[in-house]
Amino acid sequence: MTIEIKQHEAAKPIPLNETFEAVDWQEGQPLFAKRIKIFPKRVKGLFRTIKWWFLGVLLGIYYLLPWVRWDRGEFAPDQAVLFDIASRRFYFFDIEIWPQEIIYLVGILAGAAMGLFFVTSLIGRAWCAFGCPQTVWTDLFMFIERRIEGDRNQRIKLDKGSWTFKKIRKRVIKHALWLVVSAGTGGAWAFYFMDAPTLASGLMHLHAPTAAWITVGLLTAMTYVMAGFAREQVCTYMCPYSRFQSAMMDKETWMVSYKADRGEARGKHKRGTTWDNRGHCVDCTQCVAVCPMGIDIRNGMQMECINCGLCADACNNVMSRLDLPSGLIGYDSLSNVERRSRGEAEKPFTLLRVRTFMYLAALSIVASFLVSSFMLRKDVGLSVIRDRNPVFVMLSNGDIRDGYTVKILNKSRSQRTYQLEILGLSDPMLEETGHNTGFQPSLQLTVAPDEVEDFRIYVRQHNSDLHTTQTEVVFRLLDKNGDEAIREGTQFIGPEK
Ligand code: SF4
Ligand code: SF4
Known part of the structure; x- marks a missing residue:
């Protein structure tokens, strides 16, 4: 089906297809209005x-x-x-x-x-x-x-x-x-x-x-x-x-439209004369005069129409003065226009159709993701970046040492001290560089409120306890109660096995 729309009085009508898309530019149609x-x-x-x-x-x-x-x-x-x-x-x-x-x-x-x-x-x-x-x-x-x-x-x-x-x-x-x-x-x-x-x-x-x-x-x-x-x-x-x-629209979408089957044939009407064999539109052009887009809704669905309904208000005021029912211009669907033209009854507004259901489903998925991730949101963040150069260092006693940059995000309004430990190695020892902490099984790291802090961490492991070149490990932070606050996976790299 093709719907004729006007772009401006200077322009020729642009045909729309069934989904209201402009079909093409037509020869002779001006490019500038x-x-x-x-x-x-x-x-x-x-x-x-x-x-x-x-x-x-x-x-x-x-x-x-x-x-x-x-x-x-x-x-x-x-x-x-x-x-x-x-x-x-x-x-x-x-x-x-x-x-x-x-x-x-x-x-x-x-x-x-x-x-x-x-x-x-x-x-x-x-x-x-x-x-x-x-x-x-x-x-x-x-x-x-x-x-x-x-x-x-x-x-x-x-x-x-x-x-x-x-x-x-x-x-x-x-x-x-x-x-x-x-x-x-x-x-x-x-x-x-x-x-x-x-x-x-x-x-x-x-x-x-x-x-x-x-x-x-x-x-x-x-x-x-x-x-x-x-x-x-x-x-x-x-x-x-x-x-x-x-x-996003289809034939069931309700849009502001002129009920041509009721309004036509339009023409001036003298008070007291019959309405038989004519339409209810008295051609007063009030609907055009109020339109902020400057269009005539009676020409059919048009690209410029923003569905504000002001033409419906104007027409309803005219209908009321003429003692005629309101709604000559109002919300209507294309499928109802077609039904009426075939003499069939109108279909009531349908909220759930395949198209609306899909949008609603997508909206529900996004909303549930947002709500659930917000409920599970933590007030601490952790990221671990392994040193690439050198990949590892073999110490004088034969132990292997890897270096990491650990970023801790304290989103709370108070200073927090976290215990950092590493899982996945048999006997790991950790050291915070530049703080003379020495190697320990775990480290206490303090982060100021509302801050992100970087820590340079060395992890040491006996070479004999490493069974592969690349071992999957987990850095984890414990809060002051000893409960796990957050964890982040990475690798511990050693020599070829
Ligand atoms: S709905 Fe608004 S924009 Fe569309 S024709 Fe009516 S007054 Fe103009
Ligand atoms: S306001 Fe109503 S009656 Fe007047 S021209 Fe527009 S559609 Fe016709």
């Missing part, structure tokens, strides 16, 4: 309310989170969420991620991707409509624009009008407010990487680090340009996700 200015009209309704809620909650979290304090003890930062670049840590409330544990961040990103794929396969571009930063900030900028310059018709008039004092005043106020929001956005981003109150004071008194100024400057410029000017162009031309997310 000049931007058509969009002046979305204000609308009230369910989807608009949901969008306001998402905007309020998401922006609230973004701006306020760096100011939340979290007591972690004397030597740790008290910011609840902090990417501490200087000490290479990520703090999230009680969780502290070390660079060695980057796998957790990878897991969180993989889980978020799976969650996104799952939602997209269910209800299309819900992320684009409600959660994407581009949408959220564009909505905020449009709100400011509407407060200063008025609703759609006033903005169109102002835009087309000459540069009077009134126009200049409105434009200056609008851009000044946009810049304030942009600077706040850039500042808030930098607060996630440095202690927020300290950085805020540094920025106010002009003694913040250069990196902070660059970050704030870049994010300010980016927010101003993306939300103030680029807007829907980002979703249509820049965002890679908008291009490949159709691969």
Whole structure:
């Protein structure tokens, strides 16, 4: 099946295949489309309310989170969420991620991707409509624009009008407010990487680090340009996700669509006249006027549509004024469109299908891995690197000595002393170089709180007790109670046997 979509009024329709992928560029179709200015009209309704809620909650979290304090003890930062670049840590409330544990961040990103794929396969571009930063900030900028310059018709008039004092005043106020929001956005981003109150004071008194100024400057410029000017162009031309997310959808995915079987044949309607032999669409174009992407949903599913539902709100308001049932535009699946065209009953929304089940299964696997590895997470880390040169040394008494670098990671907030011993050799003796410890069956190694420390360790073994050239051994640390804290395998190398 082929669905016709429009890319802009200047462009010819691009055919989509059954999974909503653009089939190909067609001869004669322009490669460049000049931007058509969009002046979305204000609308009230369910989807608009949901969008306001998402905007309020998401922006609230973004701006306020760096100011939340979290007591972690004397030597740790008290910011609840902090990417501490200087000490290479990520703090999230009680969780502290070390660079060695980057796998957790990878897991969180993989889980978020799976969650996104799952939602997209269910209800299309819900992320684009409600959660994407581009949408959220564009909505905020449009709100400011509407407060200063008025609703759609006033903005169109102002835009087309000459540069009077009134126009200049409105434009200056609008851009000044946009810049304030942009600077706040850039500042808030930098607060996630440095202690927020300290950085805020540094920025106010002009003694913040250069990196902070660059970050704030870049994010300010980016927010101003993306939300103030680029807007829907980002979703249509820049965002890679908008291009490949159709691969997650199928005929059962619910997306905002126009019920052509109910709406057509469209046309103006005079109050009091019959609705027989015509559709419910009165061709008022309110659905087009409110669309932030500037498209007409009645032309079918289109690549630009972000599924925000504002056209549904506008149409529902029209339907209510005409005493007609709502839902001429609303969430619907392609398979229901086909069923209705065949005169069959609609199928209710199905949550679990092969596709959604697969995404849910992948999400569950990633989530269980994250939860279980977090529950089993230790506050000590150990890595052992065997010396490559020399591989071993034969001592004057005939014993064999291998050298190792042992790294111990103490993730706790207190100094810890661990007992290091080695398993797999019959009578191993250990020495910490440079500390005159002499060779002992085990060593006591002390590590400062929240630190990684390197120890140079020699291991000695009687040559006669070695039965192979390469013996598998295990280094293990015992805590102060004598319980095993962690272990790491390596080899003890001796002469040819
Ligand atoms: S067509 Fe409707 S759902 Fe799609 S972007 Fe426009 S207003 Fe939003
Ligand atoms: S708002 Fe509804 S009635 Fe008006 S043009 Fe759009 S689909 Fe037709």
